[in-house]
Amino acid sequence: QSALTQPASVSGSPGQSITIACTGAMSDVHGYNYVSWYQQHPGKAPKLIIYGVSNRPSGVSNRLSGSKSGNTASLTISGLQAEDEADYYCSSYTTTSTLEVFGTGTRVTV
Amino acid sequence: QVQLTQSGAEVKEPGASVKVSCKASGYSFTTSAVAWVRQAPGQGLEWMGWVSGYNGNTNYAQKFRGRITMTTDTSTTTAYMELGSLRSDDTAMYFCARRTYMIDAADYWGQGTLVTVSS
Numbered sequence: 001q002s003a004l005t006q007p008a009s010v011s012g013s014p015g016q017s018i019t020i021a022c023t024g025a026m027s028d029v030h031g032y033n034y035v036s037w038y039q040q041h042p043g044k045a046p047k048l049i050i051y052g053v054s055n056r057p058s059g060v061s062n063r064l065s066g067s068k069s070g071n072t073a074s075l076t077i078s079g080l081q082a083e084d085e086a087d088y089y090c091s092s093y094t095t096t097s098t099l100e101v102f103g104t105g106t107r108v109t110v
Numbered sequence: 111q112v113q114l115t116q117s118g119a120e121v122k123e124p125g126a127s128v129k130v131s132c133k134a135s136g137y138s139f140t141t142s143a144v145a146w147v148r149q150a151p152g153q154g155l156e157w158m159g160w161v162s163g164y165n166g167n168t169n170y171a172q173k174f175r176g177r178i179t180m181t182t183d184t185s186t187t188t189a190y191m192e193l194g195s196l197r198s199d200d201t202a203m204y205f206c207a208r209r210t211y212m213i214d215a216a217d218y219w220g221q222g223t224l225v226t227v228s229s
Binding site: 003034036038040048051052055057100101103104 | 155172205215217
């Protein structure tokens with residue numbers, strides 16, 4: 001099972017909005033509403049920021065939002081702030097041998 | 111507060127096995143699973159599998175089947191991940207994470223355990 005496809009990097013200026021795409025297949029993103037997003041700062045453990053395609057855990061900023069259309073899930077960060085500079089990974093349940101699969105990861109630069 | 115505390119860094123020779131522990135606290139251990147994820151230096155995240163805190167049932171990614179074992183000890187609320195037949199490309203940071211059945215996502219993570227495989 002190949003990883004879900006994400007752009008290697010996305011950049012934006014403070015206050016702007018950016019969107020990170022996560023492209024999969026019928027066996028994962030398209031077929032299930034179990035898409036999650038994780039934020040990882042250098043040297044730190046990942047942090048859950050979106051689950052079930054578009055739900056935010058308690059305490060996560062409402063500047064972060066998730067959506068899905070067909071084979072592609074998306075994470076939008078609005079009102080970019082310096083603290084948003086990090087790596088972002090999508091994840092989806094899959095019917096293939098890995099059971100769950102991460103995206104390739106996107107480095108966000110502010 | 112929910113916490114997952116992992117064991118310390120390990121250095122192993124090729125062909126050896128490593129066992130990493132993950133002590134859970136601040137929640138009912140049997141109501142969630144513990145997932146294991148690894149990250150090679152400078153690389154992305156990779157799912158390895160998970161183990162139920164309720165009954166010890168496991169799901170392993172096919173890539174690791176045959177050389178991975180995940181277990182739990184409910185008396186100490188600790189999960190374990192043992193990986194055998196280590197190779198140099200198993201050098202990575204290994205994370206445990208609570209995977210709740212309610213949201214099907216890993217909502218709390220351990221600090222990571224660095225495993226280095228080198229002769």
